Amino acid sequence: MGLASMRRGFAVPGLLSLLLSLPIASGAVAQVTPFKQAVAEAAAEDSDIAGFYRENEYAPLWTGTGDGDRARRAELLRAIENAEAHGLPVARYDPAGLVAQLGAVRSERDRGLAEVAMSRVFLQYARDIQTGVLIPSRIDRQIVREIPYRDRGAYLASLNTTAPAALFRGLPPRTIEYNALLKEKLTLERLLAAGGWGPTVQSGTLRPGDTGKEVLSLRNRLISMGFLDRTLTQSYDETMTTAVKSFQLAHGLNQDGIAGPETMRQINSGVETRLQSVIVALERERWLNLDRGDRHVLVNIPDFSARIIDNGKVTFSTRSVVGAARDDRPTPEFSDRMEFMVINPSWYVPRSIVTKEYLPQLKRNPYAVRHIEVTDRQGRKINRGAVNFNNYNARNFPFSMRQPPSHDNALGLVKFMFPNKYNIYLHDTPAKSLFQRDVRAFSHGCVRLADPFEFAYALLAPQSDDPEGLFHAKLNTGRETRVNLEPPVPVHLIYRTAFTNARGQTEYRADIYGRDARIWSALSKAGVALRAYRG
Known part of the structure; x- marks a missing residue:
């Protein structure tokens, strides 16, 4: 059986079908020495690839004539051809170039070079789709998250032990959120192809009872966005007020029914802006591709919220105040373990x-x-x-x-500790009025909670039959008291301007620190592009 048999097994459209028409010359498979030499030469600058082939006696993964090699080739080429669906930079994997290299194989040396080229592309794609295209700390020094990179050699080894289709299906994050974002990305791409949500609203503020052409613009925009059923109303009536409140709810704004400056900014955000947020959120989801804990605390910085998640469901939620948008005050992004709370803190x-x-x-x-x-x-x-x-x-x-401890203490009456070098924690605050603002970025970096007592009760519930009684018994002493959490609870400080709510709908938030804009710029430079999709 010659190298020409490599072509058999490709029966998929696009670049893979092109490969079927490319000439792959036959050659004696038994002549392995030139193949081994080519593999060793091509892999010399990558210790993981070189080590893998050396340990496996230079057996091919991709360019052999067996069914396994054909299946791996097909799955890799299919994956990189469709990488754009995940918001990945297709040009980084150069599927056309890889197909051309395979089609140009005329010798065992050519085959060895093509073998290593496919392994390089696979490792790049696998890391990108599993743990992200970018290194976050290079984008923003406040993104101090430790990325759960997998062992590159293990990626290659898995090709010999896992069915190719299952292996490639398992590479992206296996979370409900990731799949929901993929769906929203496709929806927005279709909207982009259809022209978006129409003209923006030129007025700075509109209120119930207003009339005029800008009210009509607001009406039409709300209809296009799906917040208002089709209507011929000419005024800012009760129905439109309800629609504005629904929009405000979906964008984390106070639901007053008035299209004020912040509400209007969000209403006028275009499909391109939302699509960028979703693509960035996909990248961020890849950075957090780890076991988050059956029970964990999730703080979404631009959502100004803190939640307790139990087995995938939100069991507690409260508003938060986060770090101010100044160089020395923004809240960083990282994960840790909440180990204890301090009641009556200094x-x-x-x-x-x-x-x-x-x-x-x-x-x-x-x-x-x-x-x-x-x-x-x-x-x-x-x-x-x-x-x-x-x-x-x-x-x-x-x-x-x-x-010292007091009702006027800057930390309020309780703080929640996950000891870290950034000196960040969650806590109570006497400044309750700030929780009524649309944008709640006022702290020195720590996260203030609107309902800290209730948050404490929820955290203590698994270890006490009377968590409220336990908490207040310590509080009433007036003394600074540490209460350990048993077991400690993972806590994740994230930054998502696009995320999915419990109803499966995508919500959007303002990019308060400009981090997502910087991430999008870096993704764009890496080759990620917006697309209008008509499929």
Whole structure:
């Protein structure tokens, strides 16, 4: 059997059908030495590929004449040809070039070079679709997530132990969210081909009772988006008010029924913008392609929410306030384990706040910020009157600052700890009014909760028959008290401007830190493009 038999087994459309027509010359399969030499030469700069072939005596994975090789070739070429459906950069895998290289095989050396080329493409595609195209920390220094990269050698080994179709089906994240985003991507691509949602609304604010051409523009836009049934109404009536509230609910805005500036910005966002958000969300889902825990806490930063997830279902949800959109304050993205809560916490003021915000005040008035204690290295409260704060700067200031437990404590009455080098945690706050805002980015980086007591009860429920009683027994002492979570609960701080709700509908949020814009720019440079799909 010669190399020409490699063509048999390809019966799929597109580039694979092209391969059927390409001449692959026959040659003696028994002449393995030139093949081995070519494989060793081509793989020399990639230790994982070189090691795999060396350990497997240079047996081919892709270019042999057996059914397994034919099936692997077919699945790889099918996958890379359709990579665009996952928001991946097809040009990175160069399916046409790979087909051409296979078609140009005239010798065992050619076959060895083609063999390694296919393994390289496979490893690139497998990593991209399983754990992402980009390295997130290179895009934004606040994306400090550890990506669960798989062993490259194991990818190659799995080709010998797993049916090719099953192997390739199992590469993308196997989550409901990933599949829902793929569906939304296709929907938006069809909308893009159909012209989108029509003209934008030019008015800055519209209210119930308004009339005029911009009300008609708003009406037509809401109809196109599916928030309003077809109607000939000429005014901002009750039906349109209800539609605006539904839109606001789907975009994380206060449901007042008024198309104010933030609501109007979201209404005027185009299909292209939403499609970019979905493609970025697919990439982010690949970064988080790991076991998140049957029970876990999920904080979505631009959604300003914190949720407890039990076996895939939201069992608790509350509003949150996150870090301000300033260089030194945004909330980072990472995963950790929530180990305990502190009831009646002291606030140990971060040094950055001490030196940047409080030290200048102390220089002007040593008795400024009286509600916070100045302490020495042993944690003892010092006499402010005995210190000349003007002698110190941010580098040599020798003191710390602490706010004792109280209802006015910056952390409120409880904080939830997952010890990390970023000094980020979840906590209560006395500043309750901020939870009524549409955009809730005001903190120094930590996440404030609107319903911290209820959050605590939910966390304690698995380990106590009376979680509320347990919590309040500790709270009523007024003393700082640690309560361990048994077992610890995984916590994931994520950033999703496009995500799926419990009803299976896609919701969108504003890109408050501009992170998604930077990710989209990087994906675009890597070769990912928007497409209008008419299929």
